[in-house]
Every structure is written in structure tokens, then in C-alpha cells.
Amino acid sequence: MSHPPTLKQLKYLCAVAEHLHFGRAARACYISQSTLSAGIQELEEHLGVLLLERNSKRVLLTEVGREAVVRSHQILNAVDDLAALCERSALPLSGRMRLGVIPTIAPYLLPRLLQRLRAEHPEFQLFIREDLSQHLVDALHQGELDLLLLAIPFPADGVESLPLFDDDFVLAYPPQHPLGRIAQLHSRDLRGQDLLLLEEGHCLRGHALAACRLNASDLSVPYQATSLNTLVQMVANGIGITLLPRMALDTPILAGTGIRTRAFAEDGVRRTIGLMWRRQAARSEEFRLLGEFIRQHGVTPTEGRTPLKDS
Amino acid sequence: MSHPPTLKQLKYLCAVAEHLHFGRAARACYISQSTLSAGIQELEEHLGVLLLERNSKRVLLTEVGREAVVRSHQILNAVDDLAALCERSALPLSGRMRLGVIPTIAPYLLPRLLQRLRAEHPEFQLFIREDLSQHLVDALHQGELDLLLLAIPFPADGVESLPLFDDDFVLAYPPQHPLGRIAQLHSRDLRGQDLLLLEEGHCLRGHALAACRLNASDLSVPYQATSLNTLVQMVANGIGITLLPRMALDTPILAGTGIRTRAFAEDGVRRTIGLMWRRQAARSEEFRLLGEFIRQHGVTPTEGRTPLKDS
DNA sequence: GTGGCTCATCGGTTTTTTCGATCGTCACTA
DNA sequence: TAGTGACGATCGAAAAAACCGATGAGCCAC
Structure with missing residues (x-):
């Protein structure tokens, strides 16, 4: 009863x-x-x-x-x-999804991406959280986020990653800097230079060092910036040079600074942008679909960002 | 699936x-x-x-x-x-109940009853419909009403009735009327008088005739009123005499008319007030409870309204 | 690798659900 | 007043499901 x-x-x-x-x-x-x-x-x-x-x-x-x-x-x-x-x-790309994005991607990729998503998938609600890679991975494991957009590889257990495209590093230097006058720029030319990078915790720092085969001890300057904008200001003030991801150049981040940029002659000085989710996630198919969408609509198709084939 | x-x-x-x-x-x-x-x-x-x-x-x-x-x-x-x-x-006497009441009861019994119900059973919502007995019985059968408060007996199929109390008829007559001067009033004295009654359809008409052992053909006056108030006005204007249920005298229905009333010397000149519900009704226990409540609180305890034992 | 913890899976048992057939009641009719 | 038809209630058997304990498979920590 x-x-x-x-x-x-x-x-x-x-x-x-x-x-x-x-x-x-x-x-x-x-x-x-x-x-x-x-x-x-x-x-x-x-x-x-x-x-x-x-x-x-x-x-x-x-x-x-x-x-x-x-x-x-x-x-x-x-x-x-x-x-x-x-x-x-x-239905794919409908409902809500919580996406974590690192600070060195978010400002350069999200504006266009979100605009396109709203236009083509109005039923799709994407909640964005911007944070350092490690914090995002923790949140992913806690179930606070469904999907991450970051630079890979990044160490994490029980996750699946999908590379989307490569993003070249370019040298950013003040006018008159000697590196602007050499014929061909190679990563080894950075040794001994006043190379400025983001502070510890930003994966961009590690990825940039690795891409150039440098160690943290090779950095002669102790100043470390908390954002690419700060970094640019430091370069503009003649404190040193830096490496910028090419996708950042789509925005007016250098406007009015006089800073010059040049690409590396060698191949491989770049980071890889990709998605990451929990291996047991229910919506992995949808994640791949979103990945394809980002590949097609998230960035302007220019040299230096090489679309990758699906893994 | x-x-x-x-x-x-x-x-x-x-x-x-x-x-x-x-x-x-x-x-x-x-x-x-x-x-x-x-x-x-x-x-x-x-x-x-x-x-x-x-x-x-x-x-x-x-x-x-x-x-x-x-x-x-x-x-x-x-x-x-x-x-x-x-x-x-x-729980008994809670929730909603739809009660039908005839016009010759409603004005004299409901005000006090509803007031007491609100006070003692605030969870109980009583919806009232006032109509002629036949209409009420039809509505009861249609399921539009749960319970009727009327004068019984009244012919109806598949119903159960519970007598509550008797309500004497009293003679209402203009001052100077010969019937006010005889020693004892009996129903047979009404023969040949200008007896005014409610129009066809009001059960009070039939019950009054039956109580006095009269036929409709004994009525010498063709005028028929649609409410007791109208009836009283006609008596006040000297058109004839009438029978009023004693419960009506609790209200100022005669105020300012000069009309006199007197009870009958014989016993049995009265109607019986009772409840009626569908025999299969689920809440018959609650109906009996409400009946008891009406017996106790619905009328002022005076002579002429004899509480009846439960059938 | 091994042990421990998790959720999924598998047979067998118990419980519940469902059905067709039948019963009792009621209103209407002959 | 007995017969008739319609209705919901009830019954017993069959079918479906829910449920359990035992076992399996994956994963992590040690």
C-alpha cells in the first residue's frame, strides 16, 4: 500500500x-x-x-x-x-554545450565561430569558459565542461583529442631589430635574444619553446606577460621580441605599435589547435561535427594555418 | 519501442x-x-x-x-x-462540493449555514446553485451537482434521500381577515379562501396543497407568484392569503407589510426538508455529515421546525 | 601485473500485467 | 413482471516484466 x-x-x-x-x-x-x-x-x-x-x-x-x-x-x-x-x-548541434577555450585562442577564433554558429545552428547554445589549459582539463574531468578547444598535445587522462589545424608562430619584433634584417629566419636565431613569453601556466609558452627547440633556461629575460596584448606592449616598448600565434594577427592586436612580424623559413614552428573531450562522453559524434564546423568557419583560410586531415 | x-x-x-x-x-x-x-x-x-x-x-x-x-x-x-x-x-467536509438548493429554502437557510461552514470547515468549498426541484434533480443526474437540499419527497430515480427536519406552514393573512379571528385554525378552513401560491414548478406549491389536503382546483385565484416575496406583496395588497414556510419568518420578509401569521392547530401542516444524492455517489458519508451539520447549524432552533432522527 | 572498484550483462525466479470469460446490476421492454 | 441488453466488476490462467544474485569487463592505483 x-x-x-x-x-x-x-x-x-x-x-x-x-x-x-x-x-x-x-x-x-x-x-x-x-x-x-x-x-x-x-x-x-x-x-x-x-x-x-x-x-x-x-x-x-x-x-x-x-x-x-x-x-x-x-x-x-x-x-x-x-x-x-x-x-x-x-539532433546534432542542438541543445547546450559547455566549451572551454584557452586565452590564446578564444579572442581570435570565437567571435567569428560564434557568429557563424548562431546563424547556421540557432538551436545550439554554446557556453564558453576561458581559462588555462590545466584548469580546463580539471573542469572537463569534473564534468563542469563538455569539450575543450586548446593547443594539443596537453597531458590528460581518459580523454580523446581531435586535431583541427596547425597555427604557425611568427616572430614579432620592434622596427630596427637585427632579426628583421637577416635573409632567412630560423628558430635557432632566437637563441640569446630577449625573447618574451607568457607567464607559466599558459600552454602557449611551452608550445612555443618546444616548437623552437628552446628551453626555459634559454630565456634571458625574466619578465613574463599575462596576455598577448601585454606581450605586444612590452615588445612595442623595446623590451624584447616575442612569438605570436598567426591567428592573433587576424585581429588589430598590433595596430599602432609599429611592431613587425615575419614567418620562419623552416617548417614546424607552430602549435596544433584541437578539441579534447572525456573518452566516455556521449556526444563525441557531435564534437567531431563541431570540430569540422570550426575547421570550416572558425578561421580565415590563409597560409600558416594548415587544415589537418581527421585523425 | x-x-x-x-x-x-x-x-x-x-x-x-x-x-x-x-x-x-x-x-x-x-x-x-x-x-x-x-x-x-x-x-x-x-x-x-x-x-x-x-x-x-x-x-x-x-x-x-x-x-x-x-x-x-x-x-x-x-x-x-x-x-x-x-x-x-x-477528509470529510473538505474540498469542493456542488450543492443545489430550491428557492424556497436557499434565502432562509444558506446565509447562516455558509457562515458557520466557513468558520468551522475553512477547507470546504460549497458551490451553490439555486433552481427548481426538477431542474436540480436533472442536474444531479447529469453529474452537474453532487447534492441537493430540497423539500422531500420529490420523485427521482436512483437517488437516496435523507430527511433533516420538518418545516411548518403558517398562514399569512392581511389584518382584518376573517381567518385571523377564528379560535383554532385548521387546514380545512382554507377551502374557498383566496389562497395564493407559487407558480407551477415550485415544489412548495404541491407540498402546501398536500399538507392541507387540497387540490389545485380548490384554488379560486388564478394569480401565481414567482417568489415568496412577490407572494407576500400580493397578500399585503389584499389579493388573498397564503402559506409561508416557517423558516422564511426568520427573515424580515414581512417587515412593514402589516401581514399577520398564525400556526395551524392541527399537526402535519408542514413540509420536510432533506438532502438528496445519487445512490452511487462516493461521498454519501460526507453528505450525511453535512446533513447533521445543517440540522445543528442551519436553522435557529424554534418551534415549528422539528429536527428528525436519522432515517 | 594485481587488486579493488565500478557499471553492464546474464539466467532464473518472482511479481505484475493482461486477457477472455463470466457475474451481478441496472434500465428498459414486452 | 419476466426478459433483454448494456455496463462495469471479478476471476483464473497465461504472458510479460521486474527483480535479484552472480558474473563479466573496464579502469585506476599500487
């Missing part, structure tokens, strides 16, 4: 309320009249009230029955809504 | 969402882990989406899962509310 009613019983109640006739209501529910009768009785027993007033000639609702029918309809509708919601979210 | 989810499955989902652990959630639901696991899987299959992201180390909600949990809680709460509503309405 004291069992809760079941949705089936509520459906039966609504059917009887609609037809005011057990036989017809049973037919409408595709069950036998005896089943319907038993179901209604069980419901009444569970609720402890008579919902219907039966007469061999007529079926009437009691006052409680009337209110119960109203509420049953609401409940059944809520269940239908839940099912419909799930059906909608089964 | 395409089955609707069940409440049990929604409960399981909420439990897992709360504990983020199948084993503990199963224990909280008093079921085995395998049952819970199967239940969740079936729910996911029905909805066509993955709600949980399982990992041998952690259980996480998917985005759809989070929304589904919110809605599941709402649904389960709505079901609980329904059960609570039914529990409340199982």
Missing part, C-alpha cells in the same frame, strides 16, 4: 474521463475493459479516494476525480515534453 | 543524479544495482538519448541528462502533489 500511482494509471483515468465509458476508454487505450477497470481501481486504492462514480448506465467523475484528471493531464504532458526535449537534443 | 518512460525510471534517474553512483543510488531506492542499471538503460532507450556518462570511476550527467533530471523532479513532485491532494480530500 501507499504505492505511488503509475503513469499508465493516470492515462487510463484521463481516457475514462474523456469517454465516460469504460469499454470505449479501454478500446482507445488498446487494452481490455477488465484491465482498464482493474487499473482504475488500483489507482483509486493507491490514492485512497473514489475518482469515478460508476453506474451501470453512466460514469461520472467525482470532485476529486475532476481535479485528479486535470493534474494527470499536466503530468502526462510534462512527460511528453520531456520525451520531446530528448528527441530534439538527439 | 517509443514507449513512454515510467515514473519508476524517472525516480531512478533522479537517484543516480543525486548520488552520482549506481550502487548507492540503488540502495537508496531499495533495489539491486542491476535493476537500477537496467532501468536507466531502458529509460535512455525510450528517450533515445544518453542521460549519464558512465566511467568505472565516475558517473556524470550529460547536458540532456541534467535537463531531464530537472523535469523528472518536477514530474515526480506533481505526482506527489496529486497524491497529497487526494489525501486531503479524503
Whole structure:
């Protein structure tokens, strides 16, 4: 006793309320009249009230029955809504998704990406969190984020990564700097220079060092910036030179600074941008779809950002 | 396939969402882990989406899962509310009741009754419909009303009646009328008098005639009133005499008219007030309770209204 | 690798659901 | 007043499901 009613019983109640006739209501529910009768009785027993007033000639609702029918309809509708919601979210690129992005990508990729997403997938709600790679990975594991957009590789357990495209590093230097006058620029030319990089924690720092085969000890200057904008200001003030990801050059980050940029002659001085998600994530197919979308719409197609084939 | 989810499955989902652990959630639901696991899987299959992201180390909600949990809680709460509503309405004299009352009772009994009901049973909502007996009986059979308060007997099929008390008829006559001067008043004295009664359809007419052992043909005056107030005005204007139910004298219906009243010397010149409901009605116990309440609080205890024992 | 913890899966048992057939009641009719 | 038809309630058997304990497979930590 004291069992809760079941949705089936509520459906039966609504059917009887609609037809005011057990036989017809049973037919409408595709069950036998005896089943319907038993179901209604069980419901009444569970609720402890008579919902219907039966007469061999007529079926009437009691006052409680009337209110119960109203509420049953609401409940059944809520269940239908839940099912419909799930059906909608089964469609790719719909519903909500929580994306983590590192600070050296977000300002250069998101504006265009979000604009295109809104236009082509209006049902898709992307929540963005901008943070350092390690914090994003932690949040991913905690289930606070669904997907990360960052520079890979980045060490993490139980995750799956999808490389999207390469992003070259370019040298940013003040006018008159000697490195602007050599014929061909190679990463080894950076040795001994006043190379400025983002502070510890930004993966861009490690990736830039690795791409140029440098160690942290090769850096002669202790100043470390907290954002690429700060970095640019430091270069503009003649404190040193730096490496910028090419995607940053799409924005007016250098406007009015007089800073010059040049690409490296050698290949491989670059970072790789990719997606990362928990290996058990339910929406990996959707993540790959979003990855393809980013590849196509997230960046302007120029040299230095080489689209990669799907792994 | 395409089955609707069940409440049990929604409960399981909420439990897992709360504990983020199948084993503990199963224990909280008093079921085995395998049952819970199967239940969740079936729910996911029905909805066509993955709600949980399982990992041998952690259980996480998917985005759809989070929304589904919110809605599941709402649904389960709505079901609980329904059960609570039914529990409340199982209490006597609570919830709603639709009462039909005839016009020759309503103005004299309802004001006091409703006031007392509001005071002693604030959870009880009584909806009143005032109409002729036949209309009330029809509405009762249609299920539009739950209970009638009228003068009995009144012919009706499939109903149960509960007499409450007797209500004497008194003679109402203009000053100077010869009937005011005889020693003892008997119903036979009405023969040949200009007796005015309510128009056809009001049961008071029939009951008054029967109580006085008169036929409609004994009435010498063709005028028929549509309400007791009209009747009183006609008597005040000297058109004739009439019979009033004693309960009407509790109100200032005669104020300023100069009309006199006197009781009959013989016994039995009265109508019986009672309740009537469909024989299959679910709340007959509550009806009897309300009947007792009316007997105790509905009228002022004076001579001429004899409380009756329960049938 | 090994042990421990997790959720998924598998058979077998118990419980529930469902159905067709039948019963009792009621209103209407002959 | 007995017969008739329609209705919901009830019953027993069959079918479906829910449920459990045991086991399996994946993962992480040591």
C-alpha cells in the first residue's frame, strides 16, 4: 500500500474521463475493459479516494476525480515534453554545450565561430569558459565542461583529442631589430635574444619553446606577460621580441605599435589547435561535427594555418 | 519501442543524479544495482538519448541528462502533489462540493449555514446553485451537482434521500381577515379562501396543497407568484392569503407589510426538508455529515421546525 | 601485473500485467 | 413482471516484466 500511482494509471483515468465509458476508454487505450477497470481501481486504492462514480448506465467523475484528471493531464504532458526535449537534443548541434577555450585562442577564433554558429545552428547554445589549459582539463574531468578547444598535445587522462589545424608562430619584433634584417629566419636565431613569453601556466609558452627547440633556461629575460596584448606592449616598448600565434594577427592586436612580424623559413614552428573531450562522453559524434564546423568557419583560410586531415 | 518512460525510471534517474553512483543510488531506492542499471538503460532507450556518462570511476550527467533530471523532479513532485491532494480530500467536509438548493429554502437557510461552514470547515468549498426541484434533480443526474437540499419527497430515480427536519406552514393573512379571528385554525378552513401560491414548478406549491389536503382546483385565484416575496406583496395588497414556510419568518420578509401569521392547530401542516444524492455517489458519508451539520447549524432552533432522527 | 572498484550483462525466479470469460446490476421492454 | 441488453466488476490462467544474485569487463592505483 501507499504505492505511488503509475503513469499508465493516470492515462487510463484521463481516457475514462474523456469517454465516460469504460469499454470505449479501454478500446482507445488498446487494452481490455477488465484491465482498464482493474487499473482504475488500483489507482483509486493507491490514492485512497473514489475518482469515478460508476453506474451501470453512466460514469461520472467525482470532485476529486475532476481535479485528479486535470493534474494527470499536466503530468502526462510534462512527460511528453520531456520525451520531446530528448528527441530534439538527439539532433546534432542542438541543445547546450559547455566549451572551454584557452586565452590564446578564444579572442581570435570565437567571435567569428560564434557568429557563424548562431546563424547556421540557432538551436545550439554554446557556453564558453576561458581559462588555462590545466584548469580546463580539471573542469572537463569534473564534468563542469563538455569539450575543450586548446593547443594539443596537453597531458590528460581518459580523454580523446581531435586535431583541427596547425597555427604557425611568427616572430614579432620592434622596427630596427637585427632579426628583421637577416635573409632567412630560423628558430635557432632566437637563441640569446630577449625573447618574451607568457607567464607559466599558459600552454602557449611551452608550445612555443618546444616548437623552437628552446628551453626555459634559454630565456634571458625574466619578465613574463599575462596576455598577448601585454606581450605586444612590452615588445612595442623595446623590451624584447616575442612569438605570436598567426591567428592573433587576424585581429588589430598590433595596430599602432609599429611592431613587425615575419614567418620562419623552416617548417614546424607552430602549435596544433584541437578539441579534447572525456573518452566516455556521449556526444563525441557531435564534437567531431563541431570540430569540422570550426575547421570550416572558425578561421580565415590563409597560409600558416594548415587544415589537418581527421585523425 | 517509443514507449513512454515510467515514473519508476524517472525516480531512478533522479537517484543516480543525486548520488552520482549506481550502487548507492540503488540502495537508496531499495533495489539491486542491476535493476537500477537496467532501468536507466531502458529509460535512455525510450528517450533515445544518453542521460549519464558512465566511467568505472565516475558517473556524470550529460547536458540532456541534467535537463531531464530537472523535469523528472518536477514530474515526480506533481505526482506527489496529486497524491497529497487526494489525501486531503479524503477528509470529510473538505474540498469542493456542488450543492443545489430550491428557492424556497436557499434565502432562509444558506446565509447562516455558509457562515458557520466557513468558520468551522475553512477547507470546504460549497458551490451553490439555486433552481427548481426538477431542474436540480436533472442536474444531479447529469453529474452537474453532487447534492441537493430540497423539500422531500420529490420523485427521482436512483437517488437516496435523507430527511433533516420538518418545516411548518403558517398562514399569512392581511389584518382584518376573517381567518385571523377564528379560535383554532385548521387546514380545512382554507377551502374557498383566496389562497395564493407559487407558480407551477415550485415544489412548495404541491407540498402546501398536500399538507392541507387540497387540490389545485380548490384554488379560486388564478394569480401565481414567482417568489415568496412577490407572494407576500400580493397578500399585503389584499389579493388573498397564503402559506409561508416557517423558516422564511426568520427573515424580515414581512417587515412593514402589516401581514399577520398564525400556526395551524392541527399537526402535519408542514413540509420536510432533506438532502438528496445519487445512490452511487462516493461521498454519501460526507453528505450525511453535512446533513447533521445543517440540522445543528442551519436553522435557529424554534418551534415549528422539528429536527428528525436519522432515517 | 594485481587488486579493488565500478557499471553492464546474464539466467532464473518472482511479481505484475493482461486477457477472455463470466457475474451481478441496472434500465428498459414486452 | 419476466426478459433483454448494456455496463462495469471479478476471476483464473497465461504472458510479460521486474527483480535479484552472480558474473563479466573496464579502469585506476599500487
